[in-house]
Amino acid sequence: MQCRLFLVASEADAKRLYAALGTEFEPDGFAIAITDTDEAARLHTVELYVDETEVTETQTRITSLLSELGLALPVEREDLPDIDWVAKSLEGLKPVRAGRFLVHGAHDRDKRRPNDIAVEIEAGLAFGTGHHGTTAGCLEMIEQVVRRERPRNVLDLGTGSGVLAIALARWAHVPVLATDIDPVATAVARANAALNGVGRLVHGVTATGFAHRDVAARAPYDLIIANILARPLMKLAPDMARHLRSGSSLILSGILVRQREAVLAAYVGQCFRHVRTMRRGEWVTLHLKR
Numbered sequence: 001m002q003c004r005l006f007l008v009a010s011e012a013d014a015k016r017l018y019a020a021l022g023t024e025f026e027p028d029g030f031a032i033a034i035t036d037t038d039e040a041a042r043l044h045t046v047e048l049y050v051d052e053t054e055v056t057e058t059q060t061r062i063t064s065l066l067s068e069l070g071l072a073l074p075v076e077r078e079d080l081p082d083i084d085w086v087a088k089s090l091e092g093l094k095p096v097r098a099g100r101f102l103v104h105g106a107h108d109r110d111k112r113r114p115n116d117i118a119v120e121i122e123a124g125l126a127f128g129t130g131h132h133g134t135t136a137g138c139l140e141m142i143e144q145v146v147r148r149e150r151p152r153n154v155l156d157l158g159t160g161s162g163v164l165a166i167a168l169a170r171w172a173h174v175p176v177l178a179t180d181i182d183p184v185a186t187a188v189a190r191a192n193a194a195l196n197g198v199g200r201l202v203h204g205v206t207a208t209g210f211a212h213r214d215v216a217a218r219a220p221y222d223l224i225i226a227n228i229l230a231r232p233l234m235k236l237a238p239d240m241a242r243h244l245r246s247g248s249s250l251i252l253s254g255i256l257v258r259q260r261e262a263v264l265a266a267y268v269g270q271c272f273r274h275v276r277t278m279r280r281g282e283w284v285t286l287h288l289k290r
């Protein structure tokens with residue numbers, strides 16, 4: 001459980017205390033704040049958020065700091081019960097449609113229509129519930145590219161919750177390598193793949209870019225999708241070129257409208273050509289071929 005330790009003081013005392021607490025506690029990574037509590041009485045509150053296991057020790061340290069500053073103020077405590085914010089925020093998430101795909105949580109299974117390709121995601125610890133414009137953009141692009149090109153060996157680089165890899169496996173019935181730099185994401189992606197009945201098709205590997213034996217070994221890919229961010233995507237351009245089968249498609253996202261030209265330039269420099277740009281809000285998804 002988290003606890004809020006706080007002290008109420010005059011503006012001048014509160015500011016001194018806030019500065020002293022900063023010096024004392026910031027190296028420990030504690031969150032400290034000062035707020036104007038009562039404007040008329042000129043009272044300020046200085047607060048510190050700590051884990052309950054650290055409360056006693058922190059109170060002792062604050063008390064000795066107070067005596068050094070010559071202040072006699074009570075240290076008050078408020079307990080903040082644990083709330084599973086991730087679960088709470090997911091409860092409110094509505095299912096997302098992108099092309100034929102419907103990305104939904106367990107609570108919305110009844111929203112599936114007969115022709116939907118449903119992807120159930122209990123994201124929690126990994127990015128990718130379908131609500132972000134980049135994910136939705138990729139899903140739409142995937143639907144079109146798969147319909148036209150029938151890829152058989154796909155890489156989803158930066159898989160997060162596994163949403164794109166699962167959508168692909170369910171739609172194309174082909175193996176997908178789903179990689180992420182974050183081992184938690186890889187584990188979540190594997191679990192989500194199993195939940196969606198494509199555990200055998202989606203293979204999760206923790207790797208940075210192409211720097212992993214399994215990622216290199218399965219190349220060349222005939223479709224690569226990477227929804228990361230503009231800068232890492234630009235750095236990855238030569239590796240993408242090396243690992244994509246010639247004539248195949250690359251779908252990139254995580255790119256802001258104003259970063260589009262720079263990302264395109266990096267890929268044109270690797271002999272990719274631009275096929276299409278799809279915009280969703282301030283984000284773009286690019287379809288390139290080489």
Ligand code: SAH
Pocket residue numbers: 126127128129130134135138157158159160161162163164179180181182185207208209227228232
């Ligand atoms: N593919 C999902 C998640 C996108 S979030 C979707 O479209 O919704 C981007 C993910 O890429 C994160 O999980 C992050 O950990 C991962 N990532 C960032 N840089 C990476 C890199 N260089 N190699 C592999 N994964 C990376």
